Amino acid sequence: MLKFCYVRFKLEFFLSCDGHFKKGCGIYLSKKSKTDAKQLNNRDLLLPYAIPYFAYVGIASIGSRWLDDYWCYAFKIILVPLLLYWAWKWYSPITGPKGRAGSIFWGTVFGLIGLVIWCVLLAPFVDISGEPWQIPAFVLRAFAATLIVPVFEEMFIRGYILRAALQWDYNRKAKQNGSPLAKTLDHDNIGVIAPGEWSFMAILISSIAFAAGHMPVEWLAAMAYSLLISCLWILRKDLLSCIVAHGVTNFSLAIYVYRSGNWGFW
Secondary structure, three states: OHHHHHHHHOOOOEEOOOOOEEOOOOOOOOOOOOOOHHHOOHHHHHHHHHHHHHHHHHHHHHHHHOOOHHHHHHHHHHHHHHHHHHHHHHOOOOOOOOOHHHHHHHHHHHHHHHHHHHHHHHHHHOOOOOOOOOHHHHHHHHHHHHHOHHHHHHHHHHHHHHHHHHHHHHHHHHOOOOOHHHHHHHOOOHHHOOOOOOOHHHHHHHHHHHHHOOOHHHHHHHHHHHHHHHHHHHHHOOOHHHHHHHHHHHHHHHHHHHHHOOHHHO
16 A cells, blocks of 8 residues: 555655755645645645655554554654645635534534444454553554544545546546546646535545555445445535544544453454
């Protein structure tokens, strides 16, 4: 999965003499980086959407070789929010045409439903008793899973991949000259996709991407969970409800695991 980072981590940026970044093949990251995100193409937008996600995954995959769980999660909690702060100017709004209160309510409902789906579909593939976590590391992981992971993961999976996959699906069906993927990356912008817009292919692709970010034993549960959150995207027409649902699921899972002792779900 980390090899996917190479798609845009092959940075061709270089530092100019006045301390600004010049554009090599991606986003122009200078002091004038307030450029309207809708003026950029999807290839340019991939970097800010992907970097927080792959930074978190990279720390988990590589940092764990040298750091224990406590320091690994402490590093994530410091670094990833900084990356989100840097990238936020290029993100599409997380709100939609419907009220925030309703999105928070339905996000909470779907989040609790998601907890049940996750545990039921994961249980056959793991030893639910598992190995208990040390409390300090558990607290940091629960904090990150509740407040950080839902933001960068939903922004990347449904904020970018679902929308880009939808545009690719439109281009594929249009049967125009040229590659649908090239048009999607080099000419389209995900910002023009209306909140809640979808197609079966876009939901399938984004759900596969979501599942790929989890361990193989979690793929079935992750796929089903992503389909559930995609339904919420369609119904509420915003990312806010998806982020809330994701956070509620992770927080309630932490409470359940701690109270029940079923650490295999963690």
